[in-house]
Amino acid sequence: MSSRAQPQARGTVCFAGGLGTVVALGLLWAGPAAAQSEATIALQACESFQGLVVSPATIGLPTQGATVLVAERVAAQPRTVAENGEIILPLPAHCRLAGEIASIDEQAPEIQFNINLPLAWNGRAMQSGGGGLGGTVNTAPGQKASGRWDPQPFTEAYPLTRGWVTFGGDEGHRRGDISFIYNDEALRNWGGDALKKIHDVALPLIERAYGQSPDYVYFNGESAGGKEALYVAQRHAADYDGIMAVSPVLSWTYIHIADNYIRSRLVDNWLDADDIGLIADATRDACDADDGLADGILARYLDCDMNPYDLVCPGGETGAGCLSTGQVRTLNAIREPWVMGVPLAYGVNRFAGFGITGDEDGAENQYSFYMVGTEPPAHPMPAGRGFQPGLGAIMNFGAVWVRHVMAQDETFEPYDFYPPAYADRIQYISGLFDATNPDLSPLRARGGKLMILAHSADNAVSTGMIAEYYRSVVAEMGEAAADDVLRLYVGPGGAHNGTGVAQADTLSLLVDWVEQGDTPPVEIPIYDIDPTTHETRRGMVACAYPRYAHYDGSGDPDQPSSFSCRDRTDPLAYDSSAR
Template structure:
């Protein structure tokens, strides 16, 4: 035991006694020397499967208490530390990940009063030489463990496949609509982008200590906020990643939050603007009546969104109350005020001034093309706001937008978002633009990432009720405008999924995007049409092709309608 205590002290000294003036390059060089010294002592593996097996368990617990110098991390911090390190047996209860070393740690802030960035790193006994950083969701605030199966790797946990996995909480505790951390400058920067680089660098230092070398390939995978994080790392840290899965990405973070405020203002600030869930259900069912069969199959999925959009005026007219006023005797129709609320969603947001990267729009949702707004992440369920809007009572878009205005923009917990002039914010405009730069990921300059051979896969539902699918499409089209279709095709795949909402919907796709990404990066096998299995409870097991945008699945007219082989990818 004395030997292992001395070893831990040696490792700690080895990686922490940095000469700060010499910088990160000196520290990385010294880290390699330290790893080599540990290797000669037989404590750190060589990175090969055979050598890793007998050594990882011995060294894992010795990493607890390890300190990492600020110079190892590429952005300003006060260093990092390993808080715990323990081996998790393959036979542990509910373990889907095989045997691995679980490390928890914390990255220290520069300014007093800023929360730590808490992180997890998982080191598999049988390492495949790759690492996967996993993104968060919402306002984060919960450590992403990197364990278990994931939406983009549903058949087998990445850790069980041999990937080192790591994630973090983005630098604050608690994932709520209030987003109180918006009052703390360094915490906002961490949430926006800095936590990604800081955790990446700390994790790779630990990987190098444990295995004696850096990963052959580093990937990023996430959805929603994690999708925004995926685009963020390509834009800001292109040299750190070889492949990214960024699904349903919250690219224009300020845009969607401001639109959420506009939605709340029409629901609660306009007489009669509240649309109760039964009427939202009526809108959804009416769009199915008109559009479900446009793809050749009456299967509860609106696949041909473009053709459906041509019917939009007639759909809206059929839903409107004859007088334009709410009709108590006819609870199947919508008043003009209620249709105006839905029109805010449909139109999106156009600002008379630009956000960062000269962006002045947030594209609207497919309200009348098969998107259901009655679920947990939909519109308001209550017709009164209350003092602190919640997702359940007041809808995801408004509750999140309300918190953003109060804590990030006005930085006043008592601020009334219903009185906030989104189009003419006055003295708050500068703060909004700055936030769109810090948190948003709308920069289309991916030149460095493309030049390095980086790859990108994005999947999103055409019926997404949280992140507008049309905003994601607009960013893709902006990339094509900038680089040309051929260059974009060489590094990116976009799959827009009919019927899929923000994790729910009439069709919930399950497919192995991580395997597709890894094949693309390591074998140069670019993914084309993929097959997805539906995991929605009512239709579990049916399959559809995942078509590359702008194509969509059309029924061929023969064969089992529940099988992907009966569909073709048709151009709109």
Template sequence: MRTLISRKLLSSIRTRTVSLLTLVGVCASAAIVAACGGGGGGGTLNYPTLSVVQPVVDCSKLASVDITDIGGAGSKINSATVTNATINGATVAFCTVKGTLAPSNTFEVALPVSTWTQRFAELGCGGLCGNLSDPTQQSSFSFTYQCPLVQKGGFVTAATDMGHTGSDQTWSSDPQKQADFAYRGQHITTLTAKKLIKAYYGQQQKYAYFIGCSDGGREALMAAQRYPTDYNGIVAGAPAAHFQIQNSLYHGWSVKSQSTTGTSAGNAILYADKATLLHKAVAAACGGGSGAADGLLADPRTCHFDPATIQCANNATDTSSCLTAAEVTTAKAIYSGPTDATTGEYMLAGSPQYGSEANWVGVEVPTTNSTGAPVPVTKLFSYSIVTGAYNLIFTGSPTMPTIDTFGYTDASFYPTYLKANHPFIDATSPDLSAFQAAGGKLILWHGWADQHISPLFTIQYYEAMQKTMGNSNVDQFARLYLVPGVAHCGGGEGFPNIDLVTSVTNWVEQAKIPNSVMTYQTDASNNVTASRPVYPYPAVAKYTGSGDWHDGANYTQGSPLYSAASRTWAGSSFYTTYTPTRRGVAAP
């Protein structure tokens, strides 16, 4: 049975421009049917009717709520005022509470004044955080296709800078601030938000959720592993769960394989124009796996493209439409990743996948073209990612390595440099039995064309969960979605707009097990131009062969295109169960 949104899309998609607001409808009240995407076991997606609860005290009274029991001495609320947010032309009033949880976790909680439907959502923070998102804004939910239940004030939402600001360069060597970033900041902000909810509305929330992507995805998994009762439902996008590996070997290899000298002293080899050229060749060779002429790789693991097929002829004077030998070598190195020089063992679970090349621009490759001035690899974003995380990763290591001395071809790098801090900052423990026992639901998702974090790491984590807990157990509480052509946490040539808030909410509150989830492409005016369902991994969307292939109604669930288990690699042991460790002052 098609969902309500699919029927609307089917009647409107022929114009190839559908109003986003028309598609998602207006569901400011919990009693209104939510036709805002997502997916389930069939039928329309209706939220349970939860009555709107009004405050029992004036917003200003929240300024006196004591939060030292949560954050410790020095924790305080700085302000509690009513503010208005304009979303899609509608005005929603919030009691906005701002404060600090000791020593320096800045937080903000937005409590709807007249539209609260007894739900709470904590919002993840990407990168190394250090900034405070406005929890009243749509952009705070940009990693999941915005559902009006969120937009129109149905949720209390909260955000934190996780204990430091972007301008503070000393935080990453401070044990307490390391802990606040690793696991504590989001947890104590959640406890604070729940205390404010009780004080403001006179009752607790009925359901609590966490929504995050990138490091926000790591924070999401950290919550499931360390604090299994904090949330009823979690959406973890492109999780940097393997934080240490990601911010050392993974991005460091991009720098090394790009360098003319093989070190940080060299210039980049592959530039934006050549990455784009490479991408077009890959799409032509491997795209269309769904059966539609879309150029998207339905599962990049089935692609065996050789960059040498577009290598320039010897002594070619015009290399604008081909790759030089050095560029071919670099492309191959980025795809394959490093290997141990003695055993030949892979050093990483995966690298950027075929189909992601256009997204390398600005991360693995410069934004300029090969016809411009040479760009030092120290100017690459990959370089700044690695150097910004040194202290977090290598605190307590026997020596402080550099991007040139990580040991890209020596598997002893893992026990020597990463083992000590692994249970502190990584979030790869696959035993989520406590989260499952508490009734929690987890949705993992990742774009196949992610330029920052390989989706193969997320697949590896999901497989580790299955191996540890059993497939049938994992099926009861977790789902993984891989989205073709989508870059890191959105963007790319695929269908990056996806409402997983609806999916997790319906799963938690109505036991509607997610299956197909509709994804969308939109134009510059936010009009929907095409749609495509995604299915739980490892299934793929398959075009039926009839009707407009831009219309998601013309797809069905297809069999997996790839069935082999993830490869073994030097850090595989990091995806086995471990006991998390703490640092700094005692924390909840």
């Protein structure tokens, strides 16, 4: 990372006092004893933010303004161990601001936000995206106040510790409550409007705190937050210098309708744990060694030609050690591209499918959690919210999406959803939510940079979908222009939410690209780090798309130095008619 990556204390820090008073405070320029005194004074000034109002005129989308409801000193936190055994690194003393952004429609929930202000600021601010269906203030205590987000290695000091301001919000609704979907302003906030509103509230508060605006503003998000990262890159490019999108669910509308389609196939042709193990074993047998090493990881993530019909039982019925014809069709519905017959925003007219991972039976967060679950889908689905315990998480997301967002009817049966009958609604929602615009020229024109990290064994987000987006950018802008603003890395063997070989210091790469103009390399080291011990269990390389990681034939297979990135012939070469 460049020298700017470490906290650089500034001469003064300015905290607002009330609505008009500004108190200038020296910070961390004296020796240790004086520095402690001055830091304490700065924290005392934190409380003067209480009740501060941000005018609606300051916010780029319609609101009734924002109010700081909490302004509190947060003491330094030592290294701790969470209930799940994960090591939590120390955090510095800082000032925490929390508040609400009032909606125009009083029936729409307010947007909650949280800002963490370090005492020694390095001039950078990071906005964090959410996850799942949102509804959690993602930089609040107990969430991502530190600014850490996968894939940052567990052993690396958190952004807040390095001197970054961190901020984020809850997308304008509370987790577990579905009723907000029936309010258009709340739906638009969830779709992406809340991101702009939170940004426009945070920036003037940061300026009040330090007497100047950030030198650089970044956005970082994973999964749904990764979609939000691409959303702001495409729709609010002027607000950000660097953007990191991890496992982005970018074609949000298509993937959730596809999830519901897969769910309908699972009703009659479910796959249990034995079936999943059979599929995973056959996939690894067919393709594992294609990357030079039979290690359980398919680094050639788009090239596996395993034929699932080889697993069909004699007669096509279910049996021990084989699948029925219907189950294979379900597997193909999961893996293969799907067209619903309704074109979406920016010309997208298909879902790439979830592809072949070879890690379907992974111990954590794989098919049993995200995809097929531990029990078949209910049919009919009970009225109401629609979440079914035991069903795969993304199957639940698809059913909720179809019932509440598309049909707008809490009694609607998702099994009966026929997309062409809802074409107008689908296209309207796609325009609100989807982050598939291939034109990144506004971001490029301001010198901004976008970095995407995908994982080859992600069974919750389609790596093929992400690759198709990358190819659409190249087709739209040309290779040289796309290369100037965008990088896509694919790590071998990593799963959703950072499980497996999925930890890489992409933040340093992004900062150096944005601030120093350092061109990101073709390959970057990526690791499997035990969060409970910080032991590095394995290292490989993530490659700039479309290359893949290949074992060199000698050397320790657990070290990145034993792998190199090889070119590949892309079997999914971009075709604009296939978007």
